[in-house]
Amino acid sequence: MKRGQDYMENIPIHQGNSNSAKIAFMVNVAWGNEYLEDLLMILKEYQIHLTFFLEGRWVENYSQYALMIKLAGHEIGNHAYSHPNMITLSIEDIKNEITNTNDVIEKHLKIKPAFFTPPFGYFDQRVLETAMKENMKTILWTLDTLDWKIEDHHEVINRIVPRLKNGSIILMHPTKSSLAALPFILNHAAESRLKVCTISELLSS
Template identity: 30%
Template sequence: MKFIVFKRPALRNAMLWAILLFVVLAYRENVIAVFSSKLKPIYSAEVTTSEIGLTFDISWGEKTPEPILDILQEKGVKATFFLSSPWAAKHEDLVKRMVADGHEIASHGNRHIDLNTLSPGEIEREIMSAHEVLQQITGQKISLLRPPNGAYDNKLISVSQRLGYQVIQWSVDSLDWKRPGPEAVIHNVLNGLPNGHGAGPGDIILFHASDSAPDTIKALPVVIDQLRAKNYQLVPVSQLLKSATKTWPPESNLPPLEQTGSS
């Protein structure tokens, strides 16, 4: 008679668990991305106020930013400027004027590339290299990120959250970068695409202050006046979020994480 002896695989199981733990720790952002299918940036906010977030992206050029700053100063409006760090480093005078005028500075990253195509480590380096430049120039705490081209995935959002950043998109797009003409830019903001979803309380408006969007200079005063005529208030994104009871989509309501980068 043959006896079958079952050997306890304790050592093998321990090794497998150790390997799994190593993978989770080494590639935690990728693991989060696999098991969390609903990480989203903030597109808009639910508010009980009349506030609308006004934002501008800048990655290149020097002709458009100053006229836009003049308009905002004349109208007494504060906004959020999402700046790429190479542009900011070359135009410190304009960035410092933004700060002096009371505007909020946020990050548009370092290189103007789709961050969701990078590894977690590369994403962190891109965010933190921009963070260091922008914070050194402005003296502000930089905690909002609009990824270049609006490109994101779970990996990007989880890395951003770990670094103390909230990822901000938009709910109203001026499409000014397409150079459709000032009237079209005004229409896109006030009436929306499709028609019927023009800017209202809780929305975040996307403009560009790069030289690729010259129509913004003529469109912006009209947009400000028309929105004010509806008793709406244009504010920086951080102020809008302070007034928010929640953000949209629901998956963007993530608890803020402690910032681990430079402060």
């Protein structure tokens, strides 16, 4: 078992500082291209930047969309290469899922992600340690929109708005329901004086 600071750094992060009036959205992208441009337009209108966790295979297939996200000023994270359940993999395959995605992102976007989020939120100590060896923090979430299965955007709003608080990390995907719900959530955040920011800004507070 790790001790001291090394051990603390090897715990996944699921929220920011509860004393800071900031929240962050993490957008996991392995599909949903048809909603991406509209999502980016909403974020531009609200003048905010989010953290997009990109699947490596998706970046290879749709590098133009990945570049669009980067050029809009959003932060880029690693969402594994082929969206597997990481805890079913060997250590070698865990490393490949993370490093291959970093390689693809570096190739197309010229950046190295500082954050990793495991598909489905499934992880074990091997996953955390592998990410840490790549100088990456593992990110989970405080609130989940469940937008991949909830079609009614009012349900998404009702899942998120009453629970928003300082330091919240909200998981979403580029879906029709989140696209419709997002302006309502952002307006509520503004009324509550919660600043929407990237994961890196949230964690620096």
